[in-house]
Amino acid sequence: SQQGEEDPQALSIQEGENATMNCSYKTSINNLQWYRQNSGRGLVHLILIRSNEREKHSGRLRVTLDTSKKSSSLLITASRAADTASYFCATVTGGGNKLTFGTGTQLKVEL
């Protein structure tokens, strides 16, 4: 079963706009991670936020975590065509090392 569910499933925006993707999960987590997947490629790690953190920044990326709502959001500011990809959230529960992935959000950034 999926731990994380991303919303929306697909998102299309213009270059320069901000893109926001949401992730909801079911059980308590140790940390939550976001990954990007370009078409035909493997996933690439973007950012990690621990359960005791509320917000993290990395370049044009901003991640928030609300453990009371069991949700996270990924904001990409000033989007570029190169940001076109699928974005996945992944959760780690307990003391384990397994990541459980959501179904992903397909982002298309148009020129």
Add this chain to the structure above:
Amino acid sequence: DAGITQSPRYKITETGRQVTLMCHQTWSHSYMFWYRQDLGHGLRLIYYSAAADITDKGEVPDGYVVSRSKTENFPLTLESATRSQTSVYFCASSAKVRTSGANVLTFGAGSRLTVL
């Protein structure tokens, strides 16, 4: 080359045949994982390994076998391929992030398997 490599990248086989997908990493990461990716399901964990000679089942292990005799290799075998195993398979290895102590996955490029 440093990194994580999967082979073959593309494979077409027939129902009932045995297929082995190879995964090799050069970082000496302790943890290695096999995921399959299907439309509508995202990535699902098949098997993982915490170290050489230590493997454990993931979410969808049926029909698959793994071994880990060396830290750097983690092959995935489909003993008798079925059409439902048509998928893209990703191998990943895990390094702990120093600042947080959490594991971050590095993925291979994937192996696209078609079972006819």
